[in-house]
Amino acid sequence: MKFFNNSFVNDCEKDYVSEMTLSEIQRVLTNLQASPTRTLGQNFLYDQNLARKIVDLLDIQPGDHIVEIGPGLGALTCFLQRPDIRLTLIEKDDRLIEHLRQNFESETTRVFHADALEFDLRKLWGKGPVKVIGNLPYYISTPLIAKYASALSPASILVLTLQLELAERLGAQSGTKEYGAMTVCVGRRWDVSFERKLPASVFYPRPKVDSAVITLRRRGGKSVSALNETRFESLVRRGFSERRKQLRKMLPELKSDWDTLTLKLGVAPTVRAEELSLKKWELKRVCS
C-alpha cells in the first residue's frame, strides 16, 4: 500500500484521504523507526477533513508560494500540492526527511532539512510574498510566530495550529486576562482570526491540551502606524511585565507627560497595560 503518491492534489486526496488513519500513521512511523518525540513537539494530525479545511484557509491561488513549517508525515502537505504553485517544506527531524523527499519533492516542491527558527526565507524563490502554514511544534510556537510574523517577514498570511491558550492570547481583547504584550505586538501588523478549536483527540500522540487554528492576515500598509518598532515593542513588553502595576510606574520615561497623555487617550492616569487597546498603544504620543 502506498502512503502518498507524488502527484497533484486530486490524486493525492483520493489516495491519502482513504488511507491516512491513526493506524496508518503508526505504521509509517514504525517503518521509519521514528517514534513521536516530545522534544520536537510531534503530534501528528490524523483527521483529514480537518487537514483539508485548514489548508483551505490559505485560499491558494495559481502562482502562490506556500511555506509549510514542520510538515511531519505530510498531513497538511498532501492537500497543499498543486502543479501551479511553489511549495517549500521545512522539517527539522532527520528521521522524516527521506520520507518527505520521496513523497513530495518535485519541480515545484522543495524539502529543506532545517530548523524553521533559523531558516532564511530570503533563500527561496523570489522575494515573496509567501503564504505560511504550519501545525506548529508547541515548544517553539512563540518564537516561530515572532519570526514569521515579524516586520521583515515576507508572509502575507499565516495559517497556524497552536495551543488553544496561545491562540486565545493572540486574538484577545483589551481588558481580558488573555490580552498581553504578544497580542499587541502581533496585532499591530496582523489581523488575527480565530478559526476553530481542535480537540486533542485528532492528534497522535494526543497532546495534553486542546489546540486551535488561527489566521494572521497582514494589515494593509496604511493601517499600520509608522512607529519605531524596537521602542514600541520594548514599551509594550515592559508595560505588561507586571500586569497589576499602573502603567505610569512601568514607563517612568513618560512620567512628565503622563497626565496630558492619558487625558488625550481618554483613560484614567491609573491605567494598566491590559486596559489600553491596541489603537491606544499605537498612538504616536505613547510610542514615538
Ligand code: SAM
Ligand atoms: N504537520 C504535521 C501534522 O500536522 O501532522 C506535523 C505537525 S507536528 C505538531 C510538528 C512538526 O514540526 C514535526 O514534524 C516536527 O518534527 C517539526 N519540527 C519541530 N521543531 C521544528 C523546527 N525547529 N523546525 C522545523 N520543524 C520542526
